Amino acid sequence: MENIANTSDIKSLIIDVSEKINKKNLSIFVHTSLNTNNIKYSASDIIYANFLEYSKQYQILIFSNKFKYMLFEILNDEDKKLTRRENSSLINFNLYITKSFFVIFKDSIFYSYQTLNYKYKNDELLNFISKKFNITISNSYELSDLDLSEIINNSNKKKIISSFTNLNKKSNKSFILYILYLVLCVFLTLIYSAYDSNVENKKRLQKIISDKEKYLLASKVLKYRPLKNEYTNFINTADKYKLEILSFNYNHEQIEIRLSSKNKNNIYNFLDKYEKFILYNSITKEESTNMFIGTINVKSN
Numbered sequence: 001m002e003n004i005a006n007t008s009d010i011k012s013l014i015i016d017v018s019e020k021i022n023k024k025n026l027s028i029f030v031h032t033s034l035n036t037n038n039i040k041y042s043a044s045d046i047i048y049a050n051f052l053e054y055s056k057q058y059q060i061l062i063f064s065n066k067f068k069y070m071l072f073e074i075l076n077d078e079d080k081k082l083t084r085r086e087n088s089s090l091i092n093f094n095l096y097i098t099k100s101f102f103v104i105f106k107d108s109i110f111y112s113y114q115t116l117n118y119k120y121k122n123d124e125l126l127n128f129i130s131k132k133f134n135i136t137i138s139n140s141y142e143l144s145d146l147d148l149s150e151i152i153n154n155s156n157k158k159k160i161i162s163s164f165t166n167l168n169k170k171s172n173k174s175f176i177l178y179i180l181y182l183v184l185c186v187f188l189t190l191i192y193s194a195y196d197s198n199v200e201n202k203k204r205l206q207k208i209i210s211d212k213e214k215y216l217l218a219s220k221v222l223k224y225r226p227l228k229n230e231y232t233n234f235i236n237t238a239d240k241y242k243l244e245i246l247s248f249n250y251n252h253e254q255i256e257i258r259l260s261s262k263n264k265n266n267i268y269n270f271l272d273k274y275e276k277f278i279l280y281n282s283i284t285k286e287e288s289t290n291m292f293i294g295t296i297n298v299k300s301n
Contacts, residue, residue, distance in 0.1 A: 005067035007100045007115050013060045020051050027167045030060055048164035054134040059112055072103035072113050074155050079105040095140040098148055237273055241266040259294040267294035
């Protein structure tokens, strides 16, 4: 019986509903119901759901995929034999009662299953089933452990075909789509990273070219005075205090520098460095960018 899920291997849950659920929404309903009721299951478990039409309920059954079928499914062939002998045109609900569970078949098709925690009297059990499932049992059969063992041993297990669909099974198509989605995400991330890096490199290059052009222009206009050293000092000092040079204007009397920083103290530190040479300075704040702008005029000679 290593391939048969016994009562202790099967988890069962019955949920009340207002109507039968559309097949495409059934899997979502089942997983939501299990999570809501704190019933644990793994991704590899087999999950079945059966609609109990007369009581407007769904019975959910969960068991490990190491089993091929559930114990009560073996009784299905036995029920088919009895139904053929009866040859009735009416709807038949056959009840099989064992020591640990009962199972109901409707016209030789599984209808419901439930474990038994203690022994019911026959009329008590029929009354319970009638109230819970809103059906009337046509025939009931009590099976001893010996009877159940004989049925299991004599059954042709190769012919047992489950009437259920595993709602916990991921299709190959879904898996492939998921892999394609991951590949697409990685591809788009790499493209964005390359684009972002390219934009930053262009900005740096444009700033270097702009600064170089300003320096060369000042050098040509004021050939009589070497500007390189002073310009280099200003650049180094600005970098030291984490300042961005917005503009650098030079004439024979003074140098005007415009700096920006999110920290006002960084501009003050720059002012302290060139305190002896400062002709004029002002600090304003741009509300739109939350940046402080420092305008500083320094003696050029």
